[in-house]
Amino acid sequence: MTDSPPSTGKRIELTIRALILGCLLAAVFTAANTYLGLKVGLTFASAIPAAVISMALLRAFKGSTIWENMTVQTVASVGGAMSSIIFVLPGLVMIGWWMNFPFWESVMICILGGVLGVTFSIPLRRTLVVQGGLPYPEGVAAAEVLKVGSPGADESESAVRENRSGLVVVVGSAIASAFFAFLASARVFAAETTAFLRLPAALGGGATGVGFSMQFALLGAGHLIGLAVGLTQLFGLVLAWLIFVPILTSPEFVAWAAAHGVPSIAASLPAGAPAEELAMTVWAKEVRFIGAGVIGVAALWTLFKLAKPLIAGLASALAAQSKRAHGEVLDRTEQDIPIKIVGLLSVAALVGIGVLLALFTQGTTLAASAPILVIGGLIYVVVIGFAVAAICGYMAGLIGSSNSPVSGVGILAIVIASLLMLAVMAIAKVPADPSIIAFALIVTSIVFAVAVISNDNLQDLKTGQLVEATPWRQQTALLVGVVAGALVIPFVLDMMNQAFGFEGGPPAIVEGAQTLAAPQATLISALAKGVISGELRWDLIGIGALVGVGVIILDIVLRGATKDKVKLPPLAAGIGVYLPAAVTTMLVVGAVCGWVYDRWIATTRFADVGRRMGVLLASGLIVGESLFGVFTAAVIVSTKNEAPFALLPKDTMWPAMLAGVVVFAALTFALYAWIRSRSAKV
DSSP, X not given: OOSSOOOOSOOOOSOHHHHHHHHHHHHHHHHHHHHHHHHHSOOOOOHHHHHHHHHHHHTTSTTOOHHHHHHHHHHHXXXXXXXXXXGTTTHHHHTTSOSSOOHHHHHHHHHHHHHHHHHHHGGGIIIIXXXXXXXXXXXXXXXXXHHHHSTTTOOOHHHXXXXXXXXXXXXXXXXXXXXXXXXXXXXXXOSEEEEEEEOOGGGTSOEEEEEXXXXXXXXXXXXXXXXXXXXXXXXXXXXXXXXXXXXXTSHHHHHHHHHHTOOOHHHHSOTTOOHHXXXXXXIIIIIHHHHHHHHHHHHHHHHHHHHHHHHHHHHHHHHHHHHHHTTOOOOGGGXXXXXXXXXXXXXXXXXXXXXXXXXXXXXXTTGGGHHHHHHHHHHHHHHHHHHHHHHHHHHHHHHOTTTSOHHHHHHHHHHHHHHHHHHHHHXXXXXXXXXXXXXHHHHHHHHHHHHHHHHHHHHHHHHHHHTTOOHHHHHHHXXXXXXXXXHHHHHHHHHHHHHTOBTTSSOOSSTTOOOBOXXXXXXXXXXXXXXXXXXXXXXXXXXXXXXXXXXXXXXXXXXXXXXXXXXXXXXXXXXXXXXXXXXHHHHHHHHHHHHHHHHHHTTSTTHHHHHHHHHHHHHHHHHHHHHHXXXXXXXXHHHOOSSTTOOSOGGGHHHHHHHHHHHHHHHHHHHHHHHHHHHHHO
C-alpha cells in the first residue's frame, strides 16, 4: 500500500462521468438510508461502498484516477448523508400539518439547508481537517480503500483482486439480504418474533416483553456500530424493559400514582389488559420520554466536552482566512471555493429560506407576524446553523460521522426553536396553533440539514486531503451531492407514508400494519408539541436526565479504570431505551457478529482485507433489504394490496417464525464464512 497517491500525470478529477455515477449512487444510498432511518432511526456511512463500486466501474474507462473515484465517493456520500433529514421532516406529518410530503417544499428544505451545510463547513476545513489533529476514522478508512484500489495508485494484482472482490461482496450481500426480505414479505419466513408476559406478584406484577427482528439491514447496521455501542444499547434495552416498563406497569406503581396525582398511562388502560398492550403502550407513551432525557443529557455532555477545542479551532480558522485575504499563495491542495463565492452561495440560500418561511406563514395565524418570524428564523438558522456545523464537523472528526450524535443536536435545536416560538407568541400575541409547531419544525429541519451535511462534509474533505484532491473541486461535488440526495428523499418519504404511515398521520394503505417507527422524528415532534402546548412530560424527561448523568459517570469511571478499553457511550444507552426492543436486539446481535468475525480473522495474514470486506458485507446487507423495502412500498401504493408478495396466509406465522430463525442464523454464518474465504484469496 502506498503512503500517498501519485502526484504526477494528468489530473482527472471533477468529470461529468464521475458526477453522473456519483448521483446514481447517491440516489441508491439515499433511498436505502431513508428506509433504514424510518424503520430504526439509524443511517449508515456510504463512503466506502460507494468508493468500491466506483473503482470497479470506472476501471472500465481509460484514464480513470483516484481523484475521479474521490469525486464519485463524495457525491454519493453526501447524498446518502442527506437522508438524515428524515429525523425531523416526518414530524410535519405526525402533527397533522402535512398529509403527504409536498415535493418542491421538501426538496427546497433539503437543498437550502444542505448548501449552508457545505458553505458553513468550508471555512472550517483548514483548521479541523488539516491542522486539527483529529482522527476522522471513516475519512481515513475511505482514503485507504481509494489508495488500494484506484487505477494509478496501486496497480498490484492483489489490489485489483480486492477491488473486484469488494464489488462482488457488496452486490452478493445485497442480493442475499433482499431475497430474505422477499421471503419474509411472502410469509415463508417471519421477519420478527416477540413475546410479552406479566411478571409474578413477587416481582411486582408488571408487564414486559422481548423481541427479535430478523432483518439483515439491522444485522449490517449492528456490525458497523461496533461492540461497544452495541453492548451499550443492550444496557439501554435492559433499563427500558427490565426496569422502567415493569415498574410503570406494576399495580403498586399505578396505585401510588393515583394516590399522589402522578399521571399514569397504565391506569388509563382497561383492567386485565393484555400484557402486550400494557407493555407497549407504557413504553411508547412514557418510557420513550425517559430515553429522550438520556439522549438530551448525552448530547449536552458531548457539546460541553467539545467546547474548548471548538473555540480554539474557530479562532485558528479565522486567523488562517485573514492570512489568505492578505495575499498568501495557496498550494493546489489548499484551494477552497473562493470566500466571495461561498458568501454569495450562503446569501442565496438564506434568501431562499426567507422566501420559504414567508410563504409558509401565508394563510395561517402567523401571517400578521411574518416579518418578525422570517427575520428571527434567518437569525436562528445562521447562528445555530453555524454552531452546529462546527460542532458536528468536530464530532465527525473525533468519533466518525456515523457515530456523531446529530440526533442529539436535533433535539436541542427543536427545544430552542420551540422556546423561541413561545416568546414570539407572547410578544406578538399569537394564540397557540398547530402552525406554530409546524414553523418550529420547518426551521429545525433546515438547521438539521446544515448539521448532517457538515457532519459528512468534513469527513469527506479529510479523505480528499489524504489522497491530495483539490478542495474546491471536492466542495463542488459536495454541492452536487446535496441536490442529488434532496431530489430522492420526498419520493421515498411519500411512498413509505402512503404504504405504512406515521404515528398521528393519515391512515396507511396497509390496514393494521405497524406504523413506521421514525424514532427521532416522533420524539422531536412530541417535544415541539409538548413545549408549545405546555403538556410535555418534564417529569419523565427529568428521570431520563438523571439516568443520563448516571451513565455519564459510569462511562467516565469505566474509561478511567480500563484506560479507554471499556466504555459506555451515553447516547447509545439513550437510543437503547428509545428504540423498539426487537430492533435493538438485532443491532446487538449484529455488533456481536461483527466482533466475533473480526476475532476470527485477527491472526490471519488477510486480517486487514477481511475487516474491509466485513464493512462492505454490512453495507450490502443494509442496501439490499432497504431497497427492497422501498420497492415493496411502491408496489403497495400502486396496487393498493397490503401484502403484494404474500404466498401463505397469516395463520402460518408460527412455523414461519421457527423457519426464519433457523434460516437467518444459517445464512448469517454462510455470509461471514463467504467473505472470509474471499479475503483469503486476495
